[in-house]
Every structure is written in structure tokens, then in C-alpha cells.
Amino acid sequence: MKRLVVLLVLVLVWLQIQLWGGNGSLTEVNHLRNAIVEQQQRNAELHEINSALHTDITNLKNGVEVAEELARSELAMTGKEETFYHIIELPKPAGPELPDE
Numbered sequence: 001m002k003r004l005v006v007l008l009v010l011v012l013v014w015l016q017i018q019l020w021g022g023n024g025s026l027t028e029v030n031h032l033r034n035a036i037v038e039q040q041q042r043n044a045e046l047h048e049i050n051s052a053l054h055t056d057i058t059n060l061k062n063g064v065e066v067a068e069e070l071a072r073s074e075l076a077m078t079g080k081e082e083t084f085y086h087i088i089e090l091p092k093p094a095g096p097e098l099p100d101e
Helices: 002-021 026-062 064-075
Strands: none
């Protein structure tokens, strides 16, 4: 009878160790659940980015206005009878700051 009690206690201890720290433990399951939530959030962000890119692609394939707008903003291109002005700001001179009047 004593051996059976010792054996049952050892089995109980082994099961507790597996439950709290072994493979498939509660800690590991909790970490995996957190990883799933983070991955789902990342997937949602990527889905939004992909949707925006898909919209841009569709607009570029179908509309000339979007291509012209991108050429103007990204490449500084101009259309017919348009003038491009490039404004360069001069660096502030070194020295003490003067108060604004």
C-alpha cells in the first residue's frame, strides 16, 4: 500500500511539472495565444496595406490623372503650359538669435 501511495504521489508531481513547465504547459499555451493575437494584428495591417496598393494599381491602370499626379509629385514633371518653380531655402546664418519684432 505504501508503494502505491508513493507511486501516486510521484505521478502527481510529474503531472504538475508537465502542467506548469513541460512541453505544452500552460505557460507555453499562453505565449502561443499571445503570438496568435500579435500575428492576427500584423495580418490585418498588411491586409490594409495590400488593399491600398491594389487600389493604387487599379487607378494607375485605368486613370491618366493618377499617373500625372504621381509624375508631378514624385518626379517634379510638368504638363504643357505649366511652369515648375523650385524654391530653395537658404540656411540660417550662424550667430546669436535675434528676437522677432
